[in-house]
Amino acid sequence: MSGANRIAGKGRLTPAKTARFTFDGRSLSALEGDSVASALLANGIHLAARSFKYRRPRGILTAGPEEPNALFDISRDAGRAQPNVRAPAQEIYDGIKVKSQNRWPSLSFDIGGINNYLAPFFAAGFYYKTFMWPKQAWKYLFEPVVREAAGLGVAPKETDPDHYANRYAHCDVLVAGGGISGIAAALAAADTGASVILVDERPELGGALYYDTSVTIDGIDGFEWARRMTTKLSAMPNVTVLTRTTVFGYYAQNFIGLAERVTDHLASPDRNAPRERLWQVRAKRVIIATGAIERHMVFPGNDRPGIMLASAARTYLNHYGVAVGSKIGVYAAHDSAYEAAFDLHAAGCKIQAIVDYRDKPGEAVLAKARSLGINVMVGHAVIGTKGSLRVSSMTVARRGAKSGEKIAVDAILMSSGWTPSVHLFSQSRGKLAFDAEHQRFLPGTYAQDCLSVGACNGTDGLQAAIEEAIGAGELMAKAAGATGNCNVTIAASQAFEWTGGMVGSADGAGPDDLFAKAFVDFQHDVCAKDIRLAVREGMHSIEHIKRFTTNGMATDQGKLSNIHGLAIASEVLGKPIPEVGLTTFRAPYTPVTFGTLINHSRGALFDPARKTPIHAWEEAHGAVFEDVGNWKRAWFYPKPGEDMHQAVNRECRTVREVAGIFDASTLGKIEVVGPDAATFMNLMYTNGWDTLKPGRCRYGIMLREDGFVYDDGVVGRLAEDRFHITTTTGGAPRVMNHMEDYLQTEFPHLKVWLTSTTEQWAVIAVQGPKAREILQPLVEGVDLSPEALPHMSVVEGKLKGIPMRLFRMTFAGELGFEVNVPADYGQAAWEAIWGVAEPMGACAYGTETMHVLRAEKGYIIVGQDTDGTVTPDDAGLSWAVGKKKTDFVGIRGMKRPDLVREGRKQLVGLRTKDPKEVLEEGAQIVADPNQPKPMTMLGHVTSSYWSENCGHSIAMALVAGGRARMGQTLYVPMPDRVIAVEVCETVFFDKDGGRINV
Known part of the structure; x- marks a missing residue:
């Protein structure tokens, strides 16, 4: 042994x-x-x-x-x-x-x-006052010391070699807690035919039966009954029993977070098995059976090693077979502590004394204690303890006295009653009610489809708790749709019915005793006198007291300390506990490892790289990539000896003079389908869609409700009831969410279906004077002439036998086409186009060249040339707002006085006085560089490039009253110089647009 x-x-x-x-x-x-x-x-x-x-x-x-x-x-x-x-x-x-x-x-x-x-x-609160002086001491003296001393434990530095798993599940009824009440509720719910998940954080079900060996259920030992019921429940096809699993969070709409410890208890775990598993469960109904937490006594020196909760000592004895001491003292304000004394006495341990703070303990436990010859000191308090690395004695006095008898002990067991574990109920946003008789908070007003049963609901009697749980299991199962009848009956008995329970005491620790430490919060070293000091310092709300003292903060979440802190504050303030307030119990209930939360999302999967269907070709042909969101996009294609600027200049010239092909697969793509598709589009975009004929395209702007630009893109109408929408690369998910949100909440009457097709289409943009010549020999069933396929058209056909949607559109300001093919054929289509384009002198170009070309034409990028406070008019896009439209998302927002006032920042072009000077994006713009600091900023540079085709730098900027400043000279202050710029139009190349319509 x-x-x-x-x-x-x-x-x-x-x-x-x-x-x-x-x-x-x-x-x-x-x-x-x-x-x-x-x-x-x-x-x-x-x-x-x-x-x-x-x-x-x-x-x-x-x-x-x-x-x-x-x-x-x-x-x-x-x-x-x-x-x-x-x-x-x-x-x-x-x-x-x-x-x-x-x-x-x-x-x-x-x-x-x-x-x-x-x-x-x-x-x-000493830190609020101590670290204020001298001024520089915090940075150079206090902060390094505090940071070194702060925190609990040391985070590991090695890479975690284990893996973690994630699982989603649904059930009719989830039961949180596998004690007697939780088992009874699960049995009842399962008996009706409901799908049930029963969760408990311990290795075995049983709850209080771990320590309470006096309980008999259905004629057998309570813990043995729990084991048999575990076997029974586990064998039922509609029940999942999860042990070693913590319900750590209760979120909206009965969404429950579970953390399962899968292999942390094994000496030789299977390396293919996860270490921990995150369960994300959506339950129709939830039964909370989380029991109660025993409260400690608050007295001087109550934190020495060897002092523990009475129920803990019973657990170590009755479940693990371990005695916590040989000479044991008990300090109680609740009958349950007596049972700890009885169990240890029966195991051969010496009970030195039971110190009961109350005047009238339960008659049954008092009688048994005295029959066993145990010294019971009624109306007494422990006013101090001794012992260095383990408690060696306790001083006991009549309640209120300052001196008393010293009793040798090597362990002290304490209990001031039980606090219902209402953490999950509170997380569900339920409102608690105060039970003044027992000095505890109980579930009051429910906010979600859940029920609390047993000790966490304040139901003290064992049989009463079982009946309550059975009733709740049947009720919640039928509310979730189960139709069977519940035939579960459970009969239980226990040795004693408990009485008593109080907040605790702090006898012998007066407010003026600087060295007496009666601990309320063990984890943060908060004493009773700290709570009193906080009140004297003016903290009258429990939330303020909590933050001033740190009582109940961090991983503790008030499990042991909350009620004590409330009671002491209540006493000092002279107010009832409910008037003092109640702190918030936040998720997680107990700490959850980062591994469990992120599971597979680490290393290469922490921020997964998305690659286009053409990525392999681009990589093989020397592309340099940049990260755009999660996408890997070809940035530029350098030839031997070229740096980035030289490569981009070459690509820009080639596109304007011959042609270029560009991988535009990352563009967001959404299909809007249904008989009300046009109506929905009218509501989501600023311009009109009823007049757009099938086979034609239109540029569209999407606003938020506040009237600011949210996204933009070209939309093609494929049929009367079908639109193909393109969005910005980064905007695809949020635009889809934005549209789906409005469809479900504001326009549910519309018969429209939305489908994200970003991953389904590879997009190859062919831009430049020879674009038509490149595509002509490849396309089938499509007339590419300007008469048959004018600018802003869309047609379906084939490219070398590959199904294709061909858009006649451009983001480069040239004759342009965008070839959409199924993603699986993306590289094949690219290679076919490249096979024709390369001999003609065309080039593949990347995102940097794309940015330069679009800036030469004054085309904006939402998120770069807009900043979330830009209206269509600010961006020079008033023409894209339907003049006759009476309703669309953002129409009222964009009419707000501040959004139509003069002097707003407007998008304009900038030309530097020195044509070779390239501005820095984000640089601020002022009217007078010699004005006193801080200067008045007029705006900032949004886009800036060297334009090889224009022969000078180009830039766009948001400038206050920008369009009224055409021709004015403004200034861009830099750390080492001031750059003079002239305000101009945003279009720098081919201002009449003749190159687009050839």
Whole structure:
């Protein structure tokens, strides 16, 4: 048997199944099924950590995920390290390495422990006042020290070699919590025929049955009943049982986040299996059966190693077979603590005393305690403890007294009652109600389709909780559509019905005692006096108190500390607890690893690269690529000896003089289909679509509701009920979402269907004087003459036998065509076109050349030449707004007074006085470079290039009152010089557009 503190015949683990582990380099033994916490306690180790602020010795406080102290660095081998793992939640396996955190040079001797003696200087909120002076001290003195000391644990630096998984699921009923109530609810829901997912964070179902061995259900031991029900539920085809799985978040419309630990408990995990799995579940109904969390007592020195919750001591004894001490003191304000004393007494441990803060404990537990010869001190309080690395004594006095009797102990068990675990209910946006009798918050007003049952709903009686859960399971299953009858009956009994429960106490820790530390929040070293100080400092809202003291913040989320903090603030303020307020319980319920959240989205998949169907050809022909969103786009094609500028200049000349082909596959493409397609287009775009004939195209602008330009693109009408829309490359997803949002919420009466086809079409733009000559021998069934296929036309045909949609359009200001072919044929179509184009002297060109060519023609790029505050008129596109249209998205927004006032920034062209000077994009523009600083900025440069075809630099800019400044000289201040520019039209090349219509 492993460990000196194992009690023969106790617990549910198999003595023959042992495992080796190390703690801070020390080799120890444990039993399979142990948690790290139980394994340490079995080896007599209570010192587990150092506190965050004061670096006080800390021990294991709980047996659940609410553990605030025993946070360890857990590793299997190099690269498989995880900090801040809660000792009760981590299962032991052979070879696990456990390392304590936040101590130096060792856990037993931490140099940071000096902070404990400097505690009077570290009162709550001290950092708001201490680091204000001298002025430069924060940057050079305080910040480096604070950043070095802050945080819990050390993030691993090696690449995580494990992989993680993600799964989506739907169910009729999801049950959160696998205790007695959760099992009963799942049985009832499943019995009606509903699909059920039952989730619990522990390795086995059972909840409170882990520690409460006095419960009998259906005539058998409670934990054995839970095991049998697990087997029964797991065998049902309509039930999924997930253990080692935490419900960490409850989001809108019954969307539930689950984190499943798949292999973290295995000594030799299958490397093909994920380490953890993220479940994203949409449930028709949710039953919350998350139980309750035992509250600690607040008294001076309540944080020493060896002091823990009474239920935790019962768990370690009854489930793991480990005694937490041999001379045990119990400090209680609730009957449940007595049962811990009874169990330990029966296991041979000496109960030194039960100190009950109440005047009237439950008669049944009091009678049994005295019958066992246990000293019960009613109406008393623990006013202090002693012990360095483990508690050695407690001082007990009559309630309110300042001195009392010293009692030798090596462990103290405490309980001030139970706090319903309402975290998930609160995350669902439900409103809590205060139960004044028991000093607790309970689920009140529901916001989603869920029900709370059992202890988390304040239902205290065991049989009452079971009946409530069965009723809820049947009700929620039928609400989700199940039609069967529920025949589940469960009969249960337990030794005692509990009474009592209070917020806690802080006897012996007066507000003026600088050194007495009665801890409310163990994780953040928040004491009762810190709460009182916050109130004296003027913090009257619990949210302000929380932030001033850090009580209940971060990973704790108030599990242990929240009610205590509220009660102390309530006492000092002289207000009832509900008037003090309640802090927000945020997701996640317990920390979730980054690996679980991002699962496959890391490395090459963190930001997946999208490649066009023509990418391989472009790569083989020397293209230099740039990232445009997720897309890899050919930037330019340098020839040997050319730099980027030389390559782009050559490509620009070639397109204007001969032709160029360009991969435009990344353009967003959406099909709008249906009898109301034209009506929908009229509502989504500024211009009209009723008059657009099939086979013709039109440039369209899309606005947001506020009247600002959202996206643009050319739209082709393929038939009366079908439009082919193009969007900007970066705008494709948001435009699709924008249109779908309006279709579903504002225009659901329209018979229209939207389909994203970006990935379905490869697009090859052929631009330049010889574009028609290049395509003529390749196309089939299409007349390319200007009469048959004028500018802004679309026709369907074939290219070398490949189905094709051919658009007569240009973004270069030349005779142009855009060939759309199915993506699988993209490279074949490109190679066919290149085979004709190359001998003619044409070139392949990239995005940089495309930008220069379009800027020469004054064509805008939404997102570059607009900034989210530009209207169609600002961009010089008023002609694209239908003059007779009475309704479209953004029509009212664009009529707002501020959007039609004079002096707005307008898009104009700029020519530098020195034709060879190329402006920097984003550079600011002023009227007078000699004005005092800060200067008044008139606008900024949006696009700027050297134009080989124009023989000078060109630029576009948003300038206040820009069109009224034509011919004016403005200035662009740079760090080393001031550049003079002349305001001009945005079109720099072929102003009459003659080259387009040939």
